[in-house]
Amino acid sequence: MKRRFNSISDKIWLLIDLGLHMILSLGFAYIFYKQTGLISWAILCIIGGVFIDIDHFMDYYKTFGIRFILNRFLYELGVNARKFYVIFHSWELIFILWLISGKVQWCVPLATGMTLHLIVDQIIHHLSEPLFYFVLYRWFHGFEKKRLEPGH
Numbered sequence: 001m002k003r004r005f006n007s008i009s010d011k012i013w014l015l016i017d018l019g020l021h022m023i024l025s026l027g028f029a030y031i032f033y034k035q036t037g038l039i040s041w042a043i044l045c046i047i048g049g050v051f052i053d054i055d056h057f058m059d060y061y062k063t064f065g066i067r068f069i070l071n072r073f074l075y076e077l078g079v080n081a082r083k084f085y086v087i088f089h090s091w092e093l094i095f096i097l098w099l100i101s102g103k104v105q106w107c108v109p110l111a112t113g114m115t116l117h118l119i120v121d122q123i124i125h126h127l128s129e130p131l132f133y134f135v136l137y138r139w140f141h142g143f144e145k146k147r148l149e150p151g152h
């Protein structure tokens with residue numbers, strides 16, 4: 001059976017996904033701002049929590065080429081991409097940020113946003129693939145969707 005893209009359930013899942021990323025990031029951004037008085041900390045939390053998804057653009061261009069079509073980006077990329085790089089979706093990167101955050105304090109809001117983002121993505125998109133968001137694991141599997149999401 002041909003997979004229908006952009007169905008009602010796809011849209012609902014996209015809204016849940018984006019909504020959770022926004023609510024959590026804005027909530028923690030507000031807390032950081034209240035605690036530190038620094039708007040930069042709030043912005044870094046939102047960058048880590050929402051704009052981390054910018055790495056999907058790289059996967060899009062590798063899959064569909066330079067012509068950008070929003071519906072393809074939102075609904076078809078996860079199905080059609082042969083490889084998943086999503087380089088910022090990486091527990092290793094987050095671990096490093098937390099490690100250096102003792103010395104480089106602005107890593108705290110960035111790492112917080114990214115941690116919240118990956119927890120949500122893990123639960124919504126890859127609950128049955130617990131290692132998916134380890135970039136070394138994806139690299140070990142050649143970033144290939146077939147090997148990373150065998151059940152899909």
Ligand SMILES: [Zn+2]
Pocket residue numbers: 052053089117121
């Ligand atoms: Zn994401």
